[in-house]
Amino acid sequence: MTNDKHPETSPWAIPVAQIASRPGQSKEVDQDFPAPSGIGDEVISIAEGAPVHVSGSIDSIIDGLILTASVTAPVTGECSRCLKSLDGDRTLQVTAFFPYAPDHDSRRNDEEVDIIAGEEESEDTYPLAGNNTVMDLEALLRDNLVESLPVQPLCRPDCLGLCPQCGVDLNEDPDHHHETHDLRWSALEDLKAQLEQNEQ
Numbered sequence: 001m002t003n004d005k006h007p008e009t010s011p012w013a014i015p016v017a018q019i020a021s022r023p024g025q026s027k028e029v030d031q032d033f034p035a036p037s038g039i040g041d042e043v044i045s046i047a048e049g050a051p052v053h054v055s056g057s058i059d060s061i062i063d064g065l066i067l068t069a070s071v072t073a074p075v076t077g078e079c080s081r082c083l084k085s086l087d088g089d090r091t092l093q094v095t096a097f098f099p100y101a102p103d104h105d106s107r108r109n110d111e112e113v114d115i116i117a118g119e120e121e122s123e124d125t126y127p128l129a130g131n132n133t134v135m136d137l138e139a140l141l142r143d144n145l146v147e148s149l150p151v152q153p154l155c156r157p158d159c160l161g162l163c164p165q166c167g168v169d170l171n172e173d174p175d176h177h178h179e180t181h182d183l184r185w186s187a188l189e190d191l192k193a194q195l196e197q198n199e200q
Contacts, residue, residue, distance in 0.1 A: 007129035007130045007134045007136055008130055008133075008134050010129075010134075010136050010138065011033065011034050012033050012034075012036075012136050012137040012138040012141065013129075013134050013135070013136050013137075014027075014029060014058070014134070014135040014136075014137065015133065015134060016058060016065060016128070016132075016133060016134065016135045017132075017133040019058065019060045019065070020060065020065065020100070020128075020132050020133060021060070021100070021132075022060050023060050023061055023062050024060065025059075025060045026057050026058060026059045026060065027057065027058045028056075028057055029054055029055065029056050029057065029058060029067070029069060030054075030055045031053070031054060032051040032052065032053050032054075033051075033052050033054060033137055033141065034048075034049045034050070034051070034052070035047060035048055035049060035050040035051075035052050035073060035141065035145070036048070036138050036139075036141055036142040036145075037142075038142065038146070039142060039145045039146050039149070040075075040077070040146070040149050043077055043078065043080060043152075043153060044075060044076070044077025044078070044086060044149050044150065044153045045075070045076055045077065045149070046073045046074065046075055046076070046090075046145055046149075047074075047076060050073065050074050051073075051074070052071060052072070052073040052141055052145070053071070053072045053073075054069050054070070054071055054137065054141075055069060055070050055072075056068050056069025056070055056094075057069070058135065063099055063100055064097055064098050064099035064100050064128070065097075065098045065128065065135060066095065066096070066097055066098070067094070067095070067096045067098065067135065067137075067140070068093075068094075068095045069093075069094055069095075070091060070092075070093055070094075071091065071092050071093075071094055071141065071144060071145070072089050072090070072091045073089065073090055073145055074087075074088070074089055074090075075087065075088060075089070075090045075149070077149075077153050078153070079153060079154055079155040079159055080152045080153055080154060081154060081155075081159045081160070081161035081162070082155060082159055082160070082161050082162055082169050082170075082171060083162065084155045084169075086153055086155060090145075090148060090149075092144060092145075092148050094124070094140065094144050095124060096124040096125065096126055096140050097124065097125045097126075098125075098126050098127065098128045098135055099125065099127070099128070100128060100132050101127075101128070101131070101132055124140075124143075126139055126140055155171075159171060160174060163176055163178075165178050166178070
């Protein structure tokens with residue numbers, strides 16, 4: 001969890017003092033961060049502390065910073081139908097706005113105000129920390145990675161799953177089936193068997 005008193009010590013912190021309040025400036029990001037807690041469930045998840053690679057750029061505008069990046073994280077899970085392993089890397093693209101604290105910079109024109117207002121209404125908006133000197137990615141990573149995980153993960157959209165009677169993978173043996181008997185006729189079948197036995 002982020003240390004509010006010393007945000008620069010957070011494992012998700014990126015120092016941005018050198019580009020804050022300098023519109024047009026940018027900074028490259030290419031590093032690993034630990035996966036936050038609470039991403040996924042027992043079916044599919046990203047383990048807390050697993051390395052999450054972030055590669056992209058931070059661009060400074062009049063009223064804040066914009067992060068545009070590719071995020072890659074190791075996913076552990078299994079198909080909800082056939083239980084096949086789904087372990088592997090998941091990559092997603094993120095764009096987020098980190099506005100400066102109020103009154104940080106009053107210089108803006110009408111067009112910039114409209115752009116900023118739209119960005120601030122977006123769900124992908126996060127506060128800067130440390131008096132606008134630190135960009136903390138904990139919440140951004142958790143939100144985007146949680147959203148990227150499927151509710152019912154599948155190895156493929158048309159996965160046939162497992163046989164409910166014996167557990168055979170129907171993807172490997174699609175013609176697999178079991179003889180089924182109508183219980184309503186079982187008594188007659190037993191009687192027939194007894195009659196055939198008596199005739200012998």
